[in-house]
Amino acid sequence: MNVTIYHNPRCSKSRKTLELLIARGVSATVVEYLETPPDAQTLKSILTMLEREPRDLMRTKEDVYRELDLSNVDLTAEELIDAMVNNPILIERPIVIAGGRAVVGRPPENIAVLFPQ
Structure with a gap:
């Protein structure tokens, strides 16, 4: 599954969301949206x-x-x-996209709905 995170490395929620993805073993494409806006x-x-x-x-x-x-x-x-x-x-951050669905990682735990156990 392709996973993308629209990320701001200066945002604590965005960093925490990226950490949660890594902890789940998810390899995500990281888009620093302030540098590369959608x-x-x-x-x-x-x-x-x-x-x-x-x-x-x-x-x-x-x-x-x-x-x-x-x-x-x-x-x-x-x-x-x-x-x-x-x-x-x-743009609110972070945004995680996976499997044709998206969530805003506020709080970071919101991303769990994209990755059922």
Whole structure:
């Protein structure tokens, strides 16, 4: 099974999630998304797997969220996705994808649903 983690090495939850994957013997492709941000189509795919809306995947406490007025309810899903593509710090982390499913590792133990015993 291919496993991908969208990871920020400066985030403790992201580091813990990666540690849990390693402890389970899972070999994952690590995408440091601040260095290599996902494109709009990839984000749409992740949102579909998560069964979430764009704003649900956004870090609303980031300064750029306020600066861009992303709480504006009139913004479309496309506009919110574009904001994340152009400002990847807005993307909640970590995101783990496996077997056509995805979870946000907050808390890191959430990833267990992707790897049944």
